[in-house]
Amino acid sequence: MEPIHLFEKVEFSKDNFVPKQIHIGDAGAAVLISFEPGQTMPPHPHPGALEVILYGVDGEGALVIGDEEKPFKKGDLVFCKGEVPIGPKNPGQGRFVVLVTLVLKQLVSKVG
Incomplete structure (x- = not known):
């Protein structure tokens, strides 16, 4: 498998945040x-x-995790349970990029 260069996948839109399946x-x-x-x-x-x-790829923003909002920036890493509502947001002046990785329940049942 070839490496994926995340910065080549980044795409912005003035209308809405842009999710790109990696x-x-x-x-x-x-x-x-x-x-x-x-x-x-929305969370x-x-x-x-x-x-x-969640991994902060570039810029600064915030994460809503459950009922809390926390600052989140480039280089930050957060682990959350799948049932906890989460929502990244960009209240700042610059652009913000987040990589979200989901660990599926079916994987754990196959391994365990």
């Missing part, structure tokens, strides 16, 4: 989400995922 496999999925200033993804759970892993 990978879907038996073990999980990865989505790169790009936000212009002011764009927000939502991922019921098919055991865990959701």
Whole structure:
């Protein structure tokens, strides 16, 4: 398998945040989400995922995790349970890019 260059996948739109599917496999999925200033993804759970892993690829923004909002920036990494509502947002002035990786429940049942 060839390496994936995330910065080549980044795409922005003034109208809405842009999710780009990076990978879907038996073990999980990865989505790169790009936000212009002011764009927000409503918090939502991922019921098919055991865990959701978020990585700050570029810029600064925030994550709504359950009932809390936390700052989130390039280089930050967060692990959440799939049933916890999460929503990245960009309240700042610059662009913000997040990589979301889902670890699927069916993988764990196959391994365990």
